Amino acid sequence: MNELKIPTMAELTANGETADILFWVGCAGSFDERAQRITRDICKILHHVGIKYAILGTEENCTGDPAKRAGNEFLFQMQALTNIQILNGYEVKKIVTACPHCFNTLKNEYPDLGGQYEVIHHTQLIQQLIDEGKLKAEGGESFRGRRITYHDPCYLGRGNNVYEAPRKALEHLDAQLVEMKRCRSNGLCCGAGGAQLFKEPERGTKDINIERTEEALETQPEIIAAACPFCMIMLRDGIKSKEKEQDTQVLDVAEITARANGL
Amino acid sequence: MIGQLIFGVLFIGAMALAIYNARNIFRNIQLGQDERRTDQPAKRWKAMLLVAFGQKKMFKRPFPALLHLFVYLGFCIINIEMLEIIIDGLFGTHRVFSRLGGFYAFLIGAFEWLALSVLIGCVLFLTRRNISRLKRFFGIEMTPWPRTDANLILIAEIALMAAFLTMNAADYKLQLLGAPNYARAGAFPVSGWLLPLLPDTIPTLVGIERFCWWFHIIGVLIFLNYLPYSKHLHILLAFPNTYFSNLNPKGRFSNMGSVTNEVKAMLDPSYTPEAAATPLHFGAKDIQDLTWKNLLEAYTCTECGRCTAVCPANMTGKLLSPRKIMMDTRDRMVEVGNNIRKSKNNEQKDDGKSLLDDYITREEIWACTTCNACVEACPVNINPLEIIMELRRYMVMEESQAPASLNTMFGNVENNGAPWKYAQADRANWVKGS
Numbered sequence: 165m166n167e168l169k170i171p172t173m174a175e176l177t178a179n180g181e182t183a184d185i186l187f188w189v190g191c192a193g194s195f196d197e198r199a200q201r202i203t204r205d206i207c208k209i210l211h212h213v214g215i216k217y218a219i220l221g222t223e224e225n226c227t228g229d230p231a232k233r234a235g236n237e238f239l240f241q242m243q244a245l246t247n248i249q250i251l252n253g254y255e256v257k258k259i260v261t262a263c264p265h266c267f268n269t270l271k272n273e274y275p276d277l278g279g280q281y282e283v284i285h286h287t288q289l290i291q292q293l294i295d296e297g298k299l300k301a302e303g304g305e306s307f308r309g310r311r312i313t314y315h316d317p318c319y320l321g322r323g324n325n326v327y328e329a330p331r332k333a334l335e336h337l338d339a340q341l342v343e344m345k346r347c348r349s350n351g352l353c354c355g356a357g358g359a360q361l362f363k364e365p366e367r368g369t370k371d372i373n374i375e376r377t378e379e380a381l382e383t384q385p386e387i388i389a390a391a392c393p394f395c396m397i398m399l400r401d402g403i404k405s406k407e408k409e410q411d412t413q414v415l416d417v418a419e420i421t422a423r424a425n426g427l
Numbered sequence: 428m429i430g431q432l433i434f435g436v437l438f439i440g441a442m443a444l445a446i447y448n449a450r451n452i453f454r455n456i457q458l459g460q461d462e463r464r465t466d467q468p469a470k471r472w473k474a475m476l477l478v479a480f481g482q483k484k485m486f487k488r489p490f491p492a493l494l495h496l497f498v499y500l501g502f503c504i505i506n507i508e509m510l511e512i513i514i515d516g517l518f519g520t521h522r523v524f525s526r527l528g529g530f531y532a533f534l535i536g537a538f539e540w541l542a543l544s545v546l547i548g549c550v551l552f553l554t555r556r557n558i559s560r561l562k563r564f565f566g567i568e569m570t571p572w573p574r575t576d577a578n579l580i581l582i583a584e585i586a587l588m589a590a591f592l593t594m595n596a597a598d599y600k601l602q603l604l605g606a607p608n609y610a611r612a613g614a615f616p617v618s619g620w621l622l623p624l625l626p627d628t629i630p631t632l633v634g635i636e637r638f639c640w641w642f643h644i645i646g647v648l649i650f651l652n653y654l655p656y657s658k659h660l661h662i663l664l665a666f667p668n669t670y671f672s673n674l675n676p677k678g679r680f681s682n683m684g685s686v687t688n689e690v691k692a693m694l695d696p697s698y699t700p701e702a703a704a705t706p707l708h709f710g711a712k713d714i715q716d717l718t719w720k721n722l723l724e725a726y727t728c729t730e731c732g733r734c735t736a737v738c739p740a741n742m743t744g745k746l747l748s749p750r751k752i753m754m755d756t757r758d759r760m761v762e763v764g765n766n767i768r769k770s771k772n773n774e775q776k777d778d779g780k781s782l783l784d785d786y787i788t789r790e791e792i793w794a795c796t797t798c799n800a801c802v803e804a805c806p807v808n809i810n811p812l813e814i815i816m817e818l819r820r821y822m823v824m825e826e827s828q829a830p831a832s833l834n835t836m837f838g839n840v841e842n843n844g845a846p847w848k849y850a851q852a853d854r855a856n857w858v859k860g861s
């Protein structure tokens with residue numbers, strides 16, 4: 165797949181073309197090595213189904229989510245207004261994000277500031293593509309009967325009531341979906357939200373990601389499915405400290421989908 | 428006649444005191460900042476019907492929900508009985524509604540079953556608190572007073588229901604004995620069981636019946652005036668609190684309009700800001716900086732601890748407890764309100780204290796992951812997260828007092844457009860690996 169050509173909005177515009185959807189990669193997806201693989205898989209899926217998409221490339225900026233949750237509204241709005249200027253400049257109508265934090269911020273907090281877009285999370289896009297018959301789960305790795313437990317990211321689940329799309333994407337693979345005790349609206353946070361990823365936790369008796377990882381491992385999963393790059397970092401750390409890397413892998417729903425389709 | 432007079436004085440006195448208390452609560456809530464929560468009335472009514480009347484969120488835990496439903500239904504419906512007691516008390520009648528005949532019998536019968544279910548519910552609730560000692564009823568904020576408060580309320584309800592049933596039993600026995608002024612009325616499916624326990628002499632029975640009648644009504648009037656000092660205000664405030672719920676997705680945090688003006692002016696020097704009231708400061712240091720809705724929520728909280736039980740920070744041993752955030756907000760609000768009322772011109776004198784630091788510590792505030800589990804868990808749609816966020820905003824924007832690693836993150840976002848220290852120019856380097 166070294167041939168994958170990922171267009172930027174700037175390039176398309178220079179050629180007088182437009183994109184149907186903007187893929188908002190996000191900071192983790194751009195810089196974190198593990199998340200970069202998810203980013204590429206989302207591109208492969210978009211490419212595979214023939215959606216005309218583009219990224220902002222070096223014109224993309226942090227949405228401001230971690231600044232806002234940490235209480236720095238100034239910095240958040242500086243980021244937001246800068247991003248909105250760029251997005252509106254390209255007349256972007258529809259955005260797909262790889263991160264529930266970007267998703268929530270773009271969808272819920274940008275409209276008031278002048279940025280009105282149809283924003284979906286990549287698991288919603290995958291579900292739509294499955295429903296439309298464009299993604300078939302064939303030609304790749306089989307997930308039939310394999311034990312997968314799905315971890316609800318707070319900003320996708322409780323934050324925006326998206327519980328079904330990621331599950332449908334996994335059910336489509338005939339995988340054996342096992343739920344953790346705390347799931348859906350009762351889901352337990354991975355510990356990264358609210359800018360916690362960027363600081364040391366306060367003193368306590370345990371790290372939140374360990375608590376969540378232990379709960380996930382109780383379901384004896386072969387795969388823990390994530391849908392957020394922050395959750396990915398926290399759960400992988402948890403698996404590492406539990407020394408379960410040989411038995412259980414943490415994969416994004418996009419990665420599982422790409423593998424199932426041989427992308 | 429004397430009885431009527433005493434009743435009238437007690438009743439009017441208790442109502443006056445209740446109105447005085449209610450006015451103080453209303454004024455304290457008004458110490459908060461404005462926020463519009465009256466749009467989309469249809470959705471608001473629906474939220475109130477489902478969450479407050481229908482107790483939808485309680486049923487995430489079916490067993491306590493069922494017990495709570497008993498007590499709630501008992502409370503709502505027995506209020507009709509209260510109406511009769513008040514009329515009887517003021518006009519010297521006895522069982523004035525008994526002229527309703529068969530329907531009256533049905534009502535009294537239903538009240539008795541409800542009273543029994545309230546009794547059973549409260550006894551089980553006491554057991555859960557004091558014998559099985561459920562974890563969520565404990566925690567750093569559950570100091571002796573809140574725990575006593577909870578027990579007092581349950582004991583009061585048990586006493587009131589016991590008095591109600593004993594009163595009915597004595598009345599029923601008097602009816603059966605053909606005592607004067609005790610005409611046959613009502614149905615007594617539960618209190619009938621108590622008949623063998625009661626004496627057979629008419630004067631003693633009248634004494635018991637009257638004592639229970641007075642005990643019940645005086646108990647209710649005391650309870651009414653205990654409410655404002657207790658955690659039990661949710662029986663009234665759950666309704667407005669759910670009506671004024673946040674209707675936005677939980678992930679959406681408010682955008683501060685005052686900041687927008689400054690940021691726009693910064694990005695575009697030719698921008699002339701819209702006339703907007705500039706706040707005293709950004710975020711919240713004390714209760715006056717919160718909204719009236721935050722303050723209403725503080726009064727509505729009944730300290731059930733469902734929020735704290737699901738808080739990821741709390742369950743991993745951090746100091747943060749969302750219930751404590753609400754309890755501290757209320758305690759501070761009452762303190763500020765009392766200070767204002769004690770002062771000469773109803774002005775607030777600086778007492779050198781504030782919600783932040785004197786009540787809620789920074790360590791608590793920084794432990795929050797903003798996961799919204801507490802908001803989801805609250806059976807009456809209280810949002811402790813909003814208060815946590817306002818306190819963070821104050822610390823960061825007014826004091827520049829964020830943890831050092833967060834300051835580093837801010838610097839990276841500002842300079843590199845990402846929370847990590849990578850160059851903006853490298854942002855699309857991942858494409859090359861594709």
